Amino acid sequence: MEQLNTPQGQFQLSRFPIRPKDSLRAWDAADEYLLNYLNDENIALKGNILIINDTFGALSTALATHKPTTLSDSYLAEQGIKQNLQHNHLAPDSVHFINSLQTPNTTLDLVLIKIPKSHAMLEEQLHRIRPFINAKTTIIAGAMTKMVHTNTLKLFERLIGPTKTSLAVKKARLIFSTVTDINLPENPYPLSLNLSPEKFTQQEYTMSNHANVFSREGMDIGSRFFLETLVKSQPVSDEALSMVDLGCGNGIVGLIVAERFPNAQLHFVDESYMAVDSARINFQHAFPNRSAQFSTMDCLGGLEENSVDMIMNNPPFHQQNVVGDFIAQQMFIESKKVLKQGGTLWVVGNRHLGYQGALKRLMGNCTVIASNKKFVVLKAIKR
Structure with a gap:
């Protein structure tokens, strides 16, 4: 201080x-x-x-x-x-x-x-x-x-x-x-974006993105790689699992996971009010007859320990203008607390950030599920 x-x-x-x-x-x-x-x-x-x-x-x-x-x-x-x-x-x-x-x-x-x-x-x-x-x-x-x-x-x-x-x-x-009378243009936000069917889904999604949502004008390449990997690695299941989209942004990762796990209970979490509201709008539009939870909070501080089966996480590597892995490290630590025994943490990140070593030290294990020149998708299991 x-x-x-x-x-x-x-x-x-x-x-x-x-x-x-x-x-x-x-x-x-x-x-x-x-x-x-x-x-x-x-x-x-x-x-x-x-x-x-x-x-x-x-x-x-x-x-x-x-x-x-x-x-x-x-x-x-x-x-x-x-x-x-x-x-x-x-x-x-x-x-x-x-x-x-x-x-x-x-x-x-x-x-x-x-x-x-x-x-x-x-x-x-x-x-x-x-x-x-x-x-x-x-x-x-x-x-x-x-x-x-x-x-x-x-x-x-x-x-x-x-x-x-x-x-x-x-x-x-x-x-x-100085405030003057002007011909005020219309507020363009939230943006409406149509996502055509891709490798990870057969559905078309209409996404509502508030102004502060990451990649509000199109899906970022990290999320696309993450989703392609999740779909290849996770078979469709009727299990009633508890899942968290941590750092959810507009909720696209949670939407695709919800599509593949029709009985799962989804929880969308972000520290941005605009992100969580975008995720809420998009989930309710995609699954009008299905419920989910939406929380604005600091990482996973509001969730019970040993209560979650699977967490999907694309961690930010900056807070405002400060770059670092401190937010990711907090997300990983809190994920371990809230995961059940045998629960899985899926992470996508830039290769150079070294998340694999951090997860291995914390969880005792970490598997590289997929990688390309820029990103890695990692999976760690709570033993």
Whole structure:
């Protein structure tokens, strides 16, 4: 835990989840720039304040006394903010949380935006807040300079109004947008995508993909390779198995598994609210007479130990802009806990990530089921 010094006060902040020997801070220079600017320019911190994409809670914690609302697509971000409020002895209800599928309930006076990695996500968020802002609303966005592109500014101009940027400070930049009457284009999200029958299925699926869903415009090659391998390796079965699509995205892996296991109970899990909702929509469209569970949570923290027969996992190798295998390692550890004896964990990953060694150390076994130049599909059994 490190201390963030701002004009609003000093705050002890940590990233969520807390990991041993984590040397990364829970804020960046753009957070500092935003908070300093609010103070230096005497921006009114009253009325209805909305903070968007506050990854670990630097903005929400520093402004908690002003009762902001925080909008995020990340369950982890929400938990991180709550954790940092607690660290700093701030009331848990000092920040109101809404997820990316919800909207504000009143006109906004101040909107602070951390620019997300996904351009589509930013576009959807600007559409979402547009009905709740007016010419009196102050809108300030912040990001590291590498995240601010010409397309970013054009997006603000197209959906909000005239836009300008600040000078860079510590490789961070602010964006200022003035709300004007414009001919607002239609929100294109969620996208609707038709998946034609492929090697792994004879069905055609219509996929609904929210803006923050990975590979929302088409199936990624890793998932395609994973599904082709699963279909070759797993015969159709009438067993009533308990299965989890971990890090489900739009749920395509779970859909194909559900097709091959008609009596299985599927559970779709992701930390993205948009991903889980996309999976829900897609499963209900594909199997209208079948039930499944859909959970937004941190890995498998909400599942009972020794309760699952099979887990399918395509782990992310980054959290926001930080690359590493820490999320995959957490997913593997929690998978071992929730699997029954004899239960299987199926994983697809880039060859260079070394998941095979990690699984062998954790589970005592790991088999390479398939591989190509870029990916491996691994299977580990809980003994």
